[in-house]
Amino acid sequence: MNYFTEDTSEAAVLSRLDDGVDPRFREIMESMIKHLHGFIKDVEPTMDEWFQAVQFLTATGQICDDKRQEWILASDTLGVSMLVDAINHRRPDGATENTVLGPFHVDGAPERALGDSICLDGKGVRCVVRGTVADEQGNPISGAKVDVWQTNDDGFYDVQQPGQQPDMNMRGLFTTDENGRYEYITVKPLPYSIPTDGPVGDMLVAMGRHAMRPAHIHYIVQAPGYETLVTHIFVKGDPYLHSDAVFGVKESLIVEFHEIVDGMRADFEVKLKAL
Amino acid sequence: MNYFTEDTSEAAVLSRLDDGVDPRFREIMESMIKHLHGFIKDVEPTMDEWFQAVQFLTATGQICDDKRQEWILASDTLGVSMLVDAINHRRPDGATENTVLGPFHVDGAPERALGDSICLDGKGVRCVVRGTVADEQGNPISGAKVDVWQTNDDGFYDVQQPGQQPDMNMRGLFTTDENGRYEYITVKPLPYSIPTDGPVGDMLVAMGRHAMRPAHIHYIVQAPGYETLVTHIFVKGDPYLHSDAVFGVKESLIVEFHEIVDGMRADFEVKLKAL
Numbered sequence: 001m002n003y004f005t006e007d008t009s010e011a012a013v014l015s016r017l018d019d020g021v022d023p024r025f026r027e028i029m030e031s032m033i034k035h036l037h038g039f040i041k042d043v044e045p046t047m048d049e050w051f052q053a054v055q056f057l058t059a060t061g062q063i064c065d066d067k068r069q070e071w072i073l074a075s076d077t078l079g080v081s082m083l084v085d086a087i088n089h090r091r092p093d094g095a096t097e098n099t100v101l102g103p104f105h106v107d108g109a110p111e112r113a114l115g116d117s118i119c120l121d122g123k124g125v126r127c128v129v130r131g132t133v134a135d136e137q138g139n140p141i142s143g144a145k146v147d148v149w150q151t152n153d154d155g156f157y158d159v160q161q162p163g164q165q166p167d168m169n170m171r172g173l174f175t176t177d178e179n180g181r182y183e184y185i186t187v188k189p190l191p192y193s194i195p196t197d198g199p200v201g202d203m204l205v206a207m208g209r210h211a212m213r214p215a216h217i218h219y220i221v222q223a224p225g226y227e228t229l230v231t232h233i234f235v236k237g238d239p240y241l242h243s244d245a246v247f248g249v250k251e252s253l254i255v256e257f258h259e260i261v262d263g264m265r266a267d268f269e270v271k272l273k274a275l
Numbered sequence: 276m277n278y279f280t281e282d283t284s285e286a287a288v289l290s291r292l293d294d295g296v297d298p299r300f301r302e303i304m305e306s307m308i309k310h311l312h313g314f315i316k317d318v319e320p321t322m323d324e325w326f327q328a329v330q331f332l333t334a335t336g337q338i339c340d341d342k343r344q345e346w347i348l349a350s351d352t353l354g355v356s357m358l359v360d361a362i363n364h365r366r367p368d369g370a371t372e373n374t375v376l377g378p379f380h381v382d383g384a385p386e387r388a389l390g391d392s393i394c395l396d397g398k399g400v401r402c403v404v405r406g407t408v409a410d411e412q413g414n415p416i417s418g419a420k421v422d423v424w425q426t427n428d429d430g431f432y433d434v435q436q437p438g439q440q441p442d443m444n445m446r447g448l449f450t451t452d453e454n455g456r457y458e459y460i461t462v463k464p465l466p467y468s469i470p471t472d473g474p475v476g477d478m479l480v481a482m483g484r485h486a487m488r489p490a491h492i493h494y495i496v497q498a499p500g501y502e503t504l505v506t507h508i509f510v511k512g513d514p515y516l517h518s519d520a521v522f523g524v525k526e527s528l529i530v531e532f533h534e535i536v537d538g539m540r541a542d543f544e545v546k547l548k549a550l
Contacts, residue, residue: 003524031318033354039307047359087320209293
């Protein structure tokens with residue numbers, strides 16, 4: 001075996017993958033090593049630039065804790081999360097489109113009755129959201145679980161403000177009725193900024209990008225026999241729809257929020273893909 | 276501007292780089308984004324695999340502290356450190372070849388007289404190392420600084436064993452005499468393992484690779500008017516020369532350690548490239 005040289009760097013590293021390595025791990029590592037060396041050869045980093053990269057990678061891990069996941073934020077802001085989501089959830093026309101889960105979902109949201117409010121802090125513009133969960137052919141699915149969550153009127157999720165917001169504020173788990181219908185009360189969501197006080201925030205500044213997400217409500221919709229749908233609804237007219245910091249917007253997920261007498265109303269029809 | 280799709284994912288992310296971005300930063304980010312999306316599209320990770328990657332990236336930062344730099348270890352074991360070193364130190368034939376610095380250099384090693392020992396713990400096979408520092412044409416350079424460091428006979432650097440080894444054990448800074456000569460006493464270096472108790476160790480296991488480095492002594496050689504040389508000398512016959520965990524070995528850096536009456540002797544001639 002030859003020693004490492006600039007010209008043969010990839011081959012030198014690839015040759016170390018043992019014959020007995022798990023085939024899928026091999027496939028991933030081979031592609032990663034090729035792209036990694038290709039990237040280095042493209043840009044020819046100085047020693048200083050290499051060390052800045054080491055510092056970025058290190059700091060991005062070090063700011064993580066049980067509430068903060070900066071690497072998911074990095075994945076989100078570089079379009080990787082959306083790409084992985086797209087690859088894993090190719091859906092036929094007719095099924096509702098998916099988008100990223102995001103880091104603020106909480107398991108065990110409170111089960112609520114149809115028509116209940118998820119807003120426990122009383123702040124914001126009252127809004128009723130309603131719709132149907134159906135299959136691809138439009139046949140309603142009763143007993144589907146609709147898990148929704150969003151920021152409060154200050155632009156924060158409850159888990160970002162422990163002690164400042166009621167526990168499980170702006171979260172609820174609803175079950176569709178015999179006609180596949182769901183309905184809940186919330187407040188009109190607002191655009192908000194992803195966290196910018198870490199390495200990813202610095203990266204966005206260096207790229208000349210803002211950190212805003214357009215207003216949205218998160219959904220997970222599940223029913224036996226159907227693919228679980230992870231998605232958002234976005235508010236039509238939001239100024240950040242075309243520049244979502246995490247690339248989450250899809251045209252079909254933009255919903256009109258109509259003015260009504262005592263607030264707003266939005267309709268979101270869900271069509272699940274059969275398993 | 277169009278919304279993100281699987282097909283146009285790179286373009287969606289690249290389009291967010293603002294016109295005013297620093298051109299070098301743009302060049303690096305454009306290549307990085309292309310290779311990152313290319314890698315994801317090549318391997319089509321499952322959601323689980325993506326999350327395993329997030330966990331690896333996070334853990335690799337979190338194990339770092341002021342003594343431990345797991346990201347440099349990751350860079351080393353994937354051949355990136357050697358590649359960046361090669362790109363930054365292309366040298367003409369005739370000049371001594373460079374290799375990686377490694378994470379265990381310490382600024383401020385004690386200045387010692389020629390012929391002094393760097394071994395403060397008295398363990399190991401006594402070894403004299405000597406040679407000349409010269410220019411590419413072989414003209415000796417007097418007053419050159421030769422900074423050397425290595426593991427002790429237990430296979431650890433002093434900074435890995437604070438309190439267990441004498442401070443500055445196995446480190447010394449020598450100055451060449453009027454004939455460009457240097458000479459110091461040390462002990463014959465031994466192969467040793469890089470740290471394996473972190474994510475990089477797990478990665479090596481998954482790749483079916485060992486974590487050993489062949490025996491070596493580190494050098495930094497500096498003289499005014501010449502490129503600083505960062506290199507190692509390796510022990511001829513070492514079993515790990517062809518499988519160095521960090522890819523650091525170059526043929527020209529392998530040196531014979533001869534048996535002599537009271538131990539070993541090795542010669543290492545250095546030729547510096549003029550600035």
